[in-house]
Amino acid sequence: xxxxxxxxxxxxxxxxxxxxxxxxxxxxxxxxxxxxxxxxxxxxxxxxxxxxxxxxxxxxxxxxxxxxxxxxxxxxxxxxxxxxxxxxxxxxxxxxxxxxxxxxxxxxxxxxxxxxxxxxxxxxxxxxxxxxxxxxxxxxxxxxxxxxxxxxxxxxxxxxxxxxxxxxxxxxxxxxxxxxxxxxxxxxxxxxxxxxxxxxxxxxxxxxxxxxxxxxxxxxxxxxxxxxxxxxxxxxxxxxxxxxxxxxxxxxxxxxxxxxxxxxxxxxxxxxxxxxxxxxxxxxxxxxxxxxxxxxxxxxxxxxxxxxxxxxxxxxxxxxxxxxxxxxxxxxxxxxxxxxxxxxxxxxxxxxxxxxxxxxxxxxxxxxxxxxxxxxxxxxxxxxxxxxxxxxxxxxxxxxxxxxxxxxxxxxxxxxxxxxxxxxxxxxxxxxxxxxxxxxxxxxxxxxxxxxxxxxxxxxxxxxxxxxxxxxxx
Amino acid sequence: xxxxxxxxxxxxxxxxxxxxxxxxxxxxxxxxxxxxxxxxxxxxxxxxxxxxxxxxxxxxxxxxxxxxxxxxxxxxxxxxxxxxxxxxxxxxxxxxxxxxxxxxxxxxxxxxxxxxxxxxxxxxxxxxxxxxxxxxxxxxxxxxxxxxxxxxxxxxxxxxxxxxxxxxxxxxxxxxxxxxxxxxxxxxxxxxxxxxxxxxxxxxxxxxxxxxxxxxxxxxxxxxxxxxxxxxxxxxxxxxxxxxxxxxxxxxxxxxxxxxxxxxxxxxxxxxxxxxxxxxxxxxxxxxxxxxxxxxxxxxxxxxxxxxxxxxxxxxxxxxxxxxxxxxxxxxxxxxxxxxxxxxxxxxxxxxxxxxxxxxxxxxxxxxxxxxxxxxxxxxxxxxxxxxxxxxxxxxxxxxxxxxxxxxxxxxxxxxxxxxxxxxxxxxxxxxxxxxxx
Numbered sequence: 072x073x074x075x076x077x078x079x080x081x082x083x084x085x086x087x088x089x090x091x092x093x094x095x096x097x098x099x100x101x102x103x104x105x106x107x108x109x110x111x112x113x114x115x116x117x118x119x120x121x122x123x124x125x126x127x128x129x130x131x132x133x134x135x136x137x138x139x140x141x142x143x144x145x146x147x148x149x150x151x152x153x154x155x156x157x158x159x160x161x162x163x164x165x166x167x168x169x170x171x172x173x174x175x176x177x178x179x180x181x182x183x184x185x186x187x188x189x190x191x192x193x194x195x196x197x198x199x200x201x202x203x204x205x206x207x208x209x210x211x212x213x214x215x216x217x218x219x220x221x222x223x224x225x226x227x228x229x230x231x232x233x234x235x236x237x238x239x240x241x242x243x244x245x246x247x248x249x250x251x252x253x254x255x256x257x258x259x260x261x262x263x264x265x266x267x268x269x270x271x272x273x274x275x276x277x278x279x280x281x282x283x284x285x286x287x288x289x290x291x292x293x294x295x296x297x298x299x300x301x302x303x304x305x306x307x308x309x310x311x312x313x314x315x316x317x318x319x320x321x322x323x324x325x326x327x328x329x330x331x332x333x334x335x336x337x338x339x340x341x342x343x344x345x346x347x348x349x350x351x352x353x354x355x356x357x358x359x360x361x362x363x364x365x366x367x368x369x370x371x372x373x374x375x376x377x378x379x380x381x382x383x384x385x386x387x388x389x390x391x392x393x394x395x396x397x398x399x400x401x402x403x404x405x406x407x408x409x410x411x412x413x414x415x416x417x418x419x420x421x422x423x424x425x426x427x428x429x430x431x432x433x434x435x436x437x438x439x440x441x442x443x444x445x446x447x448x449x450x451x452x453x454x455x456x457x458x459x460x461x462x463x464x465x466x467x468x469x470x471x472x473x474x475x476x477x478x479x480x481x482x483x484x485x486x487x488x489x490x491x492x493x494x495x496x497x498x499x500x501x502x503x504x505x506x507x508x509x510x511x512x513x514x515x516x517x518x519x520x521x522x523x524x525x526x527x528x529x530x531x532x533x534x535x536x537x538x539x540x541x542x543x544x545x
Numbered sequence: 546x547x548x549x550x551x552x553x554x555x556x557x558x559x560x561x562x563x564x565x566x567x568x569x570x571x572x573x574x575x576x577x578x579x580x581x582x583x584x585x586x587x588x589x590x591x592x593x594x595x596x597x598x599x600x601x602x603x604x605x606x607x608x609x610x611x612x613x614x615x616x617x618x619x620x621x622x623x624x625x626x627x628x629x630x631x632x633x634x635x636x637x638x639x640x641x642x643x644x645x646x647x648x649x650x651x652x653x654x655x656x657x658x659x660x661x662x663x664x665x666x667x668x669x670x671x672x673x674x675x676x677x678x679x680x681x682x683x684x685x686x687x688x689x690x691x692x693x694x695x696x697x698x699x700x701x702x703x704x705x706x707x708x709x710x711x712x713x714x715x716x717x718x719x720x721x722x723x724x725x726x727x728x729x730x731x732x733x734x735x736x737x738x739x740x741x742x743x744x745x746x747x748x749x750x751x752x753x754x755x756x757x758x759x760x761x762x763x764x765x766x767x768x769x770x771x772x773x774x775x776x777x778x779x780x781x782x783x784x785x786x787x788x789x790x791x792x793x794x795x796x797x798x799x800x801x802x803x804x805x806x807x808x809x810x811x812x813x814x815x816x817x818x819x820x821x822x823x824x825x826x827x828x829x830x831x832x833x834x835x836x837x838x839x840x841x842x843x844x845x846x847x848x849x850x851x852x853x854x855x856x857x858x859x860x861x862x863x864x865x866x867x868x869x870x871x872x873x874x875x876x877x878x879x880x881x882x883x884x885x886x887x888x889x890x891x892x893x894x895x896x897x898x899x900x901x902x903x904x905x906x907x908x909x910x911x912x913x914x915x916x917x918x919x920x921x922x923x924x925x926x927x928x929x930x931x932x933x934x935x936x937x938x939x940x941x942x943x944x945x946x947x948x949x950x951x952x953x954x955x956x957x958x959x960x961x962x963x964x965x966x967x968x969x970x971x972x973x974x975x976x977x978x979x980x981x982x983x
Contacts, residue, residue, distance in 0.1 A: 076589075089941050122847065126550050181840065181844070184844055185847075187843070188844070188847050188848060188851050191854075191855070192850075192851055192853065192854055195854050195855065195858040195859060195866065196854050196858060196866075197858075197866060197867050197869070198910075199780075199871060200782075200783045201783075201903075201906075202782060204906070204907070204910045205910070206908075209909070209910060209913070212910070212913050212914075213913045213914055215914075216913050216914035217916075218914075218916035226918060229893060229894065230896075230918075230933045230934060230936065231933065231934065232934065233934050234892075235890070235891075235892020235893070235894075235916060236892070238916055238918075239918045240909070240918060240919075241906070241918075241919050251713075264863050264867075265867065266863065292823060303836070306836075306843070306845045307838045308786050308847075309783075309785075309786060311843075311847065312782050312783055312786065313783060315847075316778065316782060316783055319783055383635040384656065440785055441796055442800065442803065443787075443796065443799060443800040444785055444786055444787035444788065444797060444799065445786035445787045445797055445799060445839075445846075446785060446786050446787070447799075447800065448835075448836050448839045448840060448843070449799065449802065449803060449832050449835050449836050449839065451804050452832060453836070456825075456828060456829065456832060457974070458823045459825075460828075460829070499576075500616070501784055501785035501788050502781070502784045502785075503784065505784055505785050506783065506784055
């Protein structure tokens with residue numbers, strides 16, 4: 072292991088955690104540190120990936136030195152600012168010294184077993200899942216082995232190119248942040264190595280768990296319940312598979328959505344600007360990871376805007392939005408002029424009769440994926456039960472109702488995608504329905520966990536602001 | 546509100562009710578009523594145990610699709626020892642009553658079969674019980690059979706691999722298991738898209754195979770095998786766990802636990818007349834317990850899958866591990882393409898075509914860092930190319946690309962390209978596309 076490789080890990084962590092600390096304040100307690108490190112790594116990693124974009128057709132050996140020279144001072148500057156700003160500030164660190172229940176230690180032990188299996192699988196196996204070698208990690212392999220960060224273009228442009236410096240691929244137009252991040256680590260390692268690249272997914276899993284733990288603790292969830300939440304998240308089989316068989320982008324989307332939601336919750340409950348900016352940063356990174364990230368960005372940004380609207384606008388939006396949504400769906404299904412052709416143009420063209428005939432099978436397949444296969448343990452049952460048992464908590468907490476609205480919109484988007492578009496065939500074949508569900512599962516789990524929060528300071532802190540928001544929060 | 550929480554969710558016992566008129570249920574006949582209540586109370590727990598036993602037996606019966614009128618033990622068993630089978634593909638020796646398979650045949654496949662003295666009625670023997678020794682995780686196991694109505698057709702069904710214990714499989718879950726069976730056997734071959742075919746084989750033994758008439762034991766055994774059998778990684782694993790195992794499935798423990806826990810608690814709440822709070826807390830505890838049980842099962846399955854990964858890759862340096870790819874034939878083809886590429890400028894465009902999308906994309910991946918692209922990108926859109934620099938076209942195992950040597954033109958569907966043949970073998974052809982638009 073070289074110094075360059077260590078630096079390659081250090082820079083995203085230092086930069087991302089520096090930005091998080093800058094926006095949310097200097098971490099004081101262990102959960103604070105876990106939140107800053109976890110969410111900071113995810114943020115820093117993607118920012119590092121994006122930082123490779125302006126380099127052009129650079130030599131891969133020059134990537135780490137050129138980017139480090141910019142990002143490392145930024146990271147140091149961010150942390151220096153955080154530490155200087157926090158000098159003399161009142162320390163509010165109050166952390167439970169109560170001993171943990173042995174069962175909680177068992178859960179941590181089980182998480183360690185999960186982690187060991189995933190880490191060993193990643194380090195040993197060459198790139199395995201289809202989209203890893205066919206799409207997401209094909210570009211960085213080409214860059215690394217070719218020695219240059221070549222541009223990927225469409226097939227016709229590539230075939231007409233006489234310079235030989237352009238490349239193409241079936242997925243040439245996919246976002247490149249993940250590919251560039253993989254190249255960042257591979258170039259620091261000095262060779263293309265699937266284990267080195269796959270290790271990013273393991274770090275993502277660990278960062279997600281740390282970020283969620285710190286996030287829910289900061290929002291007032293008790294320590295033992297937070298550990299149960301993290302165990303539940305870390306033990307979900309399909310998430311384990313996406314780490315062990317590294318190379319898909321869905322877990323990155325899931326982490327960004329969950330961390331954005333946690334920051335947004337903090338912003339809602341404290342009224343502070345920093346967490347809101349952080350939530351916006353996480354949300355803005357979504358389209359850089361995967362094409363459907365743009366949809367999640369629109370949904371998240373829309374709900375965030377809704378939460379900040381004056382009361383009378385929210386009232387209008389609450390009435391108009393479902394009407395417009397239902398109207399568009401009806402226009403699409405009835406093939407009404409203007410709207411249906413417009414939807415056709417964006418790729419939603421389909422025989423609606425066929426779609427509706429397939430709808431029961433699609434819904435059945437989706438339900439099977441969620442409730443009857445091995446993907447999610449009893450997560451969806453537990454979520455429904457939590458909603459029933461803790462519905463009172465949901466009614467009392469405007470911030471949770473806003474988060475619930477976003478998740479409801481997300482679920483509606485997935486439902487519409489599979490039932491009302493030709494994407495339904497991917498639900499029937501089980502190839503996409505669970506992977507797209509995976510993208511909101513961590514946020515759903517955070518939502519469910521927050522319903523088990525005892526009524527402590529969060530509501531009290533937010534009381535003045537949320538009192539205004541409460542009457543029309545969904 | 547308090548009354549609501551103290552009241553029974555399903556009111557079978559008025560004493561626990563928080564209903565306003567609950568107190569009026571007491572009357573002059575109190576001593577006799579109290580006695581009957583005590584008697585009922587004593588009966589509650591045994592009744593609960595009986596009801597829960599019936600519920601879970603019923604659930605397991607439903608999940609295993611056990612015939613209601615079937616006996617627990619099978620009435621008939623057709624047993625064949627390993628050495629009753631003869632080798633069709635590969636090589637084997639008799640080892641006592643066992644058949645020890647020590648080599649594979651063509652296509653890295655081994656096949657053992659048995660022709661019964663008289664045709665078997667498939668419907669009478671829906672359960673297959675089989676035992677192997679040292680069956681390797683590198684191989685996929687199939688059951689093969691012929692029917693009297695289609696003697697030339699071989700029907701195949703993938704089986705859960707058997708470990709140290711006997712395994713069971715419900716043959717009635719496959720539509721082809723019907724009519725009269727005239728031959729049956731087992732086939733073993735490298736797990737597709739996971740294990741390199743040339744290093745997959747390890748010796749193993751067939752101990753015995755039995756066909757059972759319908760029975761609860763056979764059906765429950767098939768359920769147990771489905772729930773606990775080794776499931777290798779598959780390309781489907783990142784999308785759905787369950788359908789990634791290539792045999793017909795029974796309802797999963799996730800579903801059985803969900804239904805069972807909910808129904809158990811409903812029965813318990815009704816019988817014990819507890820409050821909503823008790824019901825909610827008990828359900829939460831039950832879900833936590835169920836989650837832990839499923840997680841332990843998943844960790845076992847994950848560890849099982851990981852054993853194969855360690856078997857193939859552990860203890861080897863990265864360079865050696867990187868060369869152990871499941872698609873041996875494609876790796877070899879890419880090596881032959883590289884030999885040709887060594888004689889052309891490094892920036893030459895290379896286009897790959899094959900009949901299977903997997904082959905196209907894997908060849909592209911193996912050929913990196915060549916400036917390579919999949920032909921599917923243009924073959925699918927039906928549009929003509931605007932301009933084309935000279936390029937190499939690699940055609941792998943795809944007879945739809947035809948080459949007219951006299952006209953020096955390669956054709957696919959309605960598209961034709963001026964080309965020269967540079968290389969050709971059984972599966973691979975390489976052409977130089979001359980660069981002019983067709």
